[in-house]
Structure formats: C-alpha cells, structure tokens
Amino acid sequence: MNNYTERQNQIIQESIQLIADKGIQGLTIKNISKAIGITEPAIYRHFESKNDIILAIISTMKESTAEELSHIDDENPTLEKIKKMIQGHTNRFIKNPSLTAIIFSEEIFNNNSILAKPIRMMMKMNQNKLITMIEKGQVSGDVRSDIQAEQISLMVIGSFRFLVSKWHIMNFDFDLKKEVNEMLDAIEKVLEV
Amino acid sequence: MNNYTERQNQIIQESIQLIADKGIQGLTIKNISKAIGITEPAIYRHFESKNDIILAIISTMKESTAEELSHIDDENPTLEKIKKMIQGHTNRFIKNPSLTAIIFSEEIFNNNSILAKPIRMMMKMNQNKLITMIEKGQVSGDVRSDIQAEQISLMVIGSFRFLVSKWHIMNFDFDLKKEVNEMLDAIEKVLEV
DNA sequence: TATGCGTTAGTGAATACTAACAAACGCAAC
DNA sequence: GTTGCGTTTGTTAGTATTCACTAACGCATA
Numbered sequence: 001m002n003n004y005t006e007r008q009n010q011i012i013q014e015s016i017q018l019i020a021d022k023g024i025q026g027l028t029i030k031n032i033s034k035a036i037g038i039t040e041p042a043i044y045r046h047f048e049s050k051n052d053i054i055l056a057i058i059s060t061m062k063e064s065t066a067e068e069l070s071h072i073d074d075e076n077p078t079l080e081k082i083k084k085m086i087q088g089h090t091n092r093f094i095k096n097p098s099l100t101a102i103i104f105s106e107e108i109f110n111n112n113s114i115l116a117k118p119i120r121m122m123m124k125m126n127q128n129k130l131i132t133m134i135e136k137g138q139v140s141g142d143v144r145s146d147i148q149a150e151q152i153s154l155m156v157i158g159s160f161r162f163l164v165s166k167w168h169i170m171n172f173d174f175d176l177k178k179e180v181n182e183m184l185d186a187i188e189k190v191l192e193v
Numbered sequence: 194m195n196n197y198t199e200r201q202n203q204i205i206q207e208s209i210q211l212i213a214d215k216g217i218q219g220l221t222i223k224n225i226s227k228a229i230g231i232t233e234p235a236i237y238r239h240f241e242s243k244n245d246i247i248l249a250i251i252s253t254m255k256e257s258t259a260e261e262l263s264h265i266d267d268e269n270p271t272l273e274k275i276k277k278m279i280q281g282h283t284n285r286f287i288k289n290p291s292l293t294a295i296i297f298s299e300e301i302f303n304n305n306s307i308l309a310k311p312i313r314m315m316m317k318m319n320q321n322k323l324i325t326m327i328e329k330g331q332v333s334g335d336v337r338s339d340i341q342a343e344q345i346s347l348m349v350i351g352s353f354r355f356l357v358s359k360w361h362i363m364n365f366d367f368d369l370k371k372e373v374n375e376m377l378d379a380i381e382k383v384l385e386v
Numbered sequence: 387t388a389t390g391c392g393t394t395a396g397t398g399a400a401t402a403c404t405a406a407c408a409a410a411c412g413c414a415a416c
Numbered sequence: 417g418t419t420g421c422g423t424t425t426g427t428t429a430g431t432a433t434t435c436a437c438t439a440a441c442g443c444a445t446a
Contacts, residue, residue, distance in 0.1 A: 007391090023304035025218060029436060038392070041438075045391055050436065106362050107298050111216035120362060151379035158355030159348045169299050169313060186344035190383045200425085222402060234404075235426055243402065 020098030078137025213291030271330025
C-alpha cells in the first residue's frame, strides 16, 4: 500500500483521529502515544519529529485521494464520472469520518510553510482533474458549454466540501450518503445541456 | 457599535489577525500582548481568560455577519439579492482579509463544546436566511423550482466558501472581486428559470 | 552480538494564568 | 488650585503545567 511500517501507519491513523476529535491543538506526542498505548519517546523511534508525522499525514491523504481518483475510467459519460468520483470520496469518508477533519481543512497547516506547499499542490491536482473532465464533457456535448469549466468545478467541489464540512461539524449526525445523492441530483439538473 | 471597550476590540482584532497569520496555535496570550505592545498580564485586565477572548471573537463575527445581512432589502429580485449578499461579504473580506481565516473555518473551534455551539448557530442562521430568500424567489418565479431551495443554497454558499478559502490559502494572491463576479455570473445562469 | 523497539527520567522552552505593586487619571473636599 | 483617594490599567516576577524532544538503559529477536 505505502512505504510506511505498521507502527508508522498506526501513528498516522491515530494522529488523524486526534485532529478530528480535538483539533490540531490535540495533536500532541503525548496524545498520540496514549492512543497507541506506548510511551512518548517510543514515538521518536518511528518519526524524527512531530513535523514529520504531519508530513506523513499529508502524504497519506494525497496518496489515498490519488488512489480514489485513479478508479475513474474514461468510458462513462461525464456526469456519471463526476457522480462516481463524489460517491467514491463519500464512501471513503463514511468508512473513515475523521478524514473529513483534515482533507478539507487546508487552513490547519497553512501557517507552516513546509506543510502548506504539499497541501496546495494536492488541492490544485484534484481541481485540475475535475476541470479536465468537465472540459471533455463540454466538447462531447455532455455538459453545458455556456459556463466555464472552472466555474462548474468550483460549484461541484464547493458544494461537496461544504456538505462534508457540515457533516463533520454536526458530529456526523446525518445520512451523508443520502444528502450527497440529493446534491448530485441537483448538480445533474444544473449541468444538463 | 458593540459593547466592548476600545482595548477589548483591539484584542479581538489582533487575535483574528493572529489566527489568520499563524493558525489557532498562534493565538497565545504572549502573541496577543506582543501585537498590541503591552505585557501578558495586562490582557487579563480586559478578558478573564483566553476562552473569553475566543468567545468575543465569535460574538463579533456573528454581529458583523448579521449586520451585513440586514442591509439586504426585500425589494430586489431574488438573484439580485443573492448577488448583493455575496458581494457584501466579499467587500468585507477584501477590507479585512483575516476574517476569512475564521468565518469559514468552524472546525478551528469545533473541539471545544462551549465554542462549537455559537458557531453552529451562526452557520444555521445564515443558511436559513438564504434558503428563505430562494424559496420566496421560487414562489415569485425568479428562481427555477425544479431544485430544492436547500440544494441551491448549498451550491451558492459552498461555491463562495470554497472560493474564499482558496483566496486565503493562496495568501490573498488573486483578485477576489473579479473571481466572485465570475462565480456569480455562473450561478445566475444556473439558477435561471 | 548487533539491531529494533520499548522503557524511565529528564531537559529547556512555552503555555495560561496570578500576586503584588505602581503610575495615571478622574473627582470630590478643602 | 491643590490635596487626597479610589479606580483603572499597566508593570515585574512568579506559578504549575504542558510542550517537543533527548539520554541512557533493557530486552527480545535475528
């Protein structure tokens, strides 16, 4: 899967959980070690510093997002592809809700210039993927062409992010899948030629 | 304007600036006092605790947002009202960019139950305002009625939030007003009956 | 015997916050 | 006008706690 050891992956997962539960201020070496059940210095056998842990979190996010995006085949009509993409992300969030605390909260790391860069790159990558998809759809006549692909992408990603953020803020207390599908129906109507 | 003293407002403003620049981890009593030019204990002459400062930040946000929303008169057609609302917020952000670090980052305070509540209430209030607006527009025939008002609201707020978040992450390094207007044009096309 | 991975005990720096004191100011009494 | 006094708002010096991180050591396994 990735090139981290079992213990490293455990540290990464518990760290994500901590950020989701207690915010970035809850991500301390003490909390991580407590969650795993080892002592603080043991953490440093697996990561050189806390910064390295955060970098590993970002790297893991990037990888899992790329993996998710790679599933989309080029055959389906554009709207189906967008739907599948959003639904894929949704399933990932439902399986692992703590992801939502990080993947759409770039500001968390924005103060640290070392961390801000890969986050920004990941964001750009995902947006470009969707924009290219929409542009193809506009050429083939699947998607309305009177609105720029960038604007459509902004709407699709923006709506999804906002919905997922609400889900997190509401402590995952509504049926995300149902809400996402209703959102996708609305987007479909809006994008029809 | 509000019921805070001059010094209290200064503390609130510098705190917002600090969160924008350095994230929530940068919001320390030391940083606040340094930014103002007084010593740390002097801060406690004006707020009982750091938590009270954060509550004051949220309260100020709430007030300034409500003030912004109150400007919207009931006369204009719905799309014009939505445009004016978004543009009003945009002008506020351009005048005070550090606002963007807080107003759309509810997760920052989500770990603290005392803070999460007012944040959630503010969010709900703003959404309901827009939903009501859209529903009226659907009745009067201004806005397409084949999509639920909640979904339209999700799209409008989601797109705007995402654009503003990008502006913050990119260190305010693009013309927000221009991008917002392009976004509003797209939304207009999408909402037309 | 070397390596990997854990421990205990400790570092200095930063955290929110407090105690005690001092300067500045308004204001009423003389 | 000046004296005296209380309030406000600042100061210096300190608290206990928490932070990321380190040194030294133990132990199991290859």
